[in-house]
Amino acid sequence: MTADGRQSWRDIRDQIHGRIIDSTYRPGEKLPRDEDIAQELKCARSTVHRAMRSLAEDGLIERRRKGGTTVNPDPVTRTTIDIPITRIDIESRGYAYHHHLIDTMEIEAPHRIAAKFGNPSSGPMLRIRALHLADAQPYIFEDRWISLRSVSEISDVDFQTVSANEWLVRNRPFSRCDVQILADDIFDDEAAYLEEPVATALLVLERTTWAGDAPITHVRAVHKRGYRLVSNSTVHDAT
Amino acid sequence: MTADGRQSWRDIRDQIHGRIIDSTYRPGEKLPRDEDIAQELKCARSTVHRAMRSLAEDGLIERRRKGGTTVNPDPVTRTTIDIPITRIDIESRGYAYHHHLIDTMEIEAPHRIAAKFGNPSSGPMLRIRALHLADAQPYIFEDRWISLRSVSEISDVDFQTVSANEWLVRNRPFSRCDVQILADDIFDDEAAYLEEPVATALLVLERTTWAGDAPITHVRAVHKRGYRLVSNSTVHDAT
DNA sequence: AAGTGGTCTAGACCACTGA
DNA sequence: CAGTGGTCTAGACCACTTG
Numbered sequence: 001m002t003a004d005g006r007q008s009w010r011d012i013r014d015q016i017h018g019r020i021i022d023s024t025y026r027p028g029e030k031l032p033r034d035e036d037i038a039q040e041l042k043c044a045r046s047t048v049h050r051a052m053r054s055l056a057e058d059g060l061i062e063r064r065r066k067g068g069t070t071v072n073p074d075p076v077t078r079t080t081i082d083i084p085i086t087r088i089d090i091e092s093r094g095y096a097y098h099h100h101l102i103d104t105m106e107i108e109a110p111h112r113i114a115a116k117f118g119n120p121s122s123g124p125m126l127r128i129r130a131l132h133l134a135d136a137q138p139y140i141f142e143d144r145w146i147s148l149r150s151v152s153e154i155s156d157v158d159f160q161t162v163s164a165n166e167w168l169v170r171n172r173p174f175s176r177c178d179v180q181i182l183a184d185d186i187f188d189d190e191a192a193y194l195e196e197p198v199a200t201a202l203l204v205l206e207r208t209t210w211a212g213d214a215p216i217t218h219v220r221a222v223h224k225r226g227y228r229l230v231s232n233s234t235v236h237d238a239t
Numbered sequence: 240m241t242a243d244g245r246q247s248w249r250d251i252r253d254q255i256h257g258r259i260i261d262s263t264y265r266p267g268e269k270l271p272r273d274e275d276i277a278q279e280l281k282c283a284r285s286t287v288h289r290a291m292r293s294l295a296e297d298g299l300i301e302r303r304r305k306g307g308t309t310v311n312p313d314p315v316t317r318t319t320i321d322i323p324i325t326r327i328d329i330e331s332r333g334y335a336y337h338h339h340l341i342d343t344m345e346i347e348a349p350h351r352i353a354a355k356f357g358n359p360s361s362g363p364m365l366r367i368r369a370l371h372l373a374d375a376q377p378y379i380f381e382d383r384w385i386s387l388r389s390v391s392e393i394s395d396v397d398f399q400t401v402s403a404n405e406w407l408v409r410n411r412p413f414s415r416c417d418v419q420i421l422a423d424d425i426f427d428d429e430a431a432y433l434e435e436p437v438a439t440a441l442l443v444l445e446r447t448t449w450a451g452d453a454p455i456t457h458v459r460a461v462h463k464r465g466y467r468l469v470s471n472s473t474v475h476d477a478t
Numbered sequence: 479a480a481g482t483g484g485t486c487t488a489g490a491c492c493a494c495t496g497a
Numbered sequence: 498c499a500g501t502g503g504t505c506t507a508g509a510c511c512a513c514t515t516g
Contacts, residue, residue: 084315201422229419
């Protein structure tokens with residue numbers, strides 16, 4: 001509620017949310033039109049729209065033109081995670097950052113990598129393997145494939161100075177990004193670089209990015225034992 | 240661009256984004272006021288606002304009243320993940336779902352659990368341990384603590400019929416949720432329930448939720464080997 | 479073809495916060 | 498206390514989609 005007695009979109013959201021919780025609007029069911037809700041709750045339609053968008057972003061409802069608004073029958077816990085540039089991650093924890101380039105090569109991507117892009121003919125790629133160190137201790141091992149066709153400037157970058165991770169994040173906007181998180185058995189070489197026993201399962205992030213339909217990069221980042229991904233604390237200031 | 244030649248907020252967003260990429264607006268630097276950008280790009284201030292909100296949601300810029308808009312000096316890859324109700328997760332993969340309640344008890348939370356809520360005196364809690372099965376195979380082991388003070392109705396729920404997971408998601412809206420993702424060594428009992436060797440590290444999700452300041456639940460969910468968390472594919476339809 | 483959500487505009491006022 | 502972003506309103510029109 002604002003100072004002059006008008007309803008804020010948060011109020012409207014909370015009221016609609018309340019009706020979903022108390023089953024006034026049941027899972028799978030259709031809500032009234034925005035305009036009708038606006039009239040009932042005495043606010044502008046755009047305010048209802050703002051509230052609805054918030055609920056839709058949280059995955060509680062689904063909206064379709066002409067189809068109307070329906071309550072998601074299977075609510076989810078939606079959380080957002082920030083994956084920082086590795087150097088920043090390490091420095092923000094108070095460690096000294098070092099970056100060790102292991103090797104690079106230009107080859108055709110093997111099928112399992114091309115498949116990540118959903119495109120069997122993804123062309124020649126630059127493969128970069130590198131180790132990120134925190135206070136001289138291994139922290140993240142990364143095995144990266146970069147499309148030479150989509151990112152041709154990459155040949156001019158000196159990866160001794162800047163990590164591929166940082167260069168790409170800063171210079172290559174992507175329009176699509178897939179992230180997968182898993183605990184994986186690590187391979188021989190990964191184990192060696194991270195100084196862990198071979199059989200150990202560690203936290204792995206696999207990330208694939210595209211610009212439009214063009215593949216940019218796929219990276220497998222194997223994290224040091226004990227690493228935790230932490231969600232952005234989403235506070236929905238409940239009244 | 241809309242049919243009648245007006246700029247859509249996506250156009251505006253892409254133009255501003257472009258200026259961040261090409262260093263017209265540099266990391267850490269201040270952008271012009273919304274109103275000035277609106278004049279320059281010939282659109283309404285609210286359209287600029289809409290574009291700015293999108294960029295802020297993606298973590299590219301930071302906005303403050305009076306302080307203005309600044310380019311985030313350390314961009315991140317922001318991704319959202321949906322954690323479904325476990326029954327839905329299993330069924331949507333085509334397996335038969337079963338739920339096995341292991342045990343429940345009402346006790347004061349130990350310090351390590353109370354600490355998750357940031358509150359040493361979180362009161363008496365209900366601890367529930369349960370196993371979720373997919374086609375009769377162990378899938379997720381969950382060790383859950385529920386605040387009896389905040390969720391008093393919980394005593395009336397029959398956890399043979401509905402899992403605590405599902406009941407809470409459907410009936411207890413939360414205003415804050417912390418999620419942590421890690422690959423953890425599993426404990427003796429967890430290993431036994433999941434039929435994995437004791438030393439194995441598996442994917443673990445720890446979730447803590449509050450309603451306002453009141454703790455609701457903390458759960459540690461240990462996932463079957465091979466489990467992958469997959470991000471919502473964010474498509475930023477690039478032009 | 480018609481209905482519903484999505485967006486844009488213009489203007490007013492609020493609320494936070496940095497100087 | 499003044500400046501900037503945040504929100505609300507009313508109205509018009511667009512665009513998607515379903516019947």
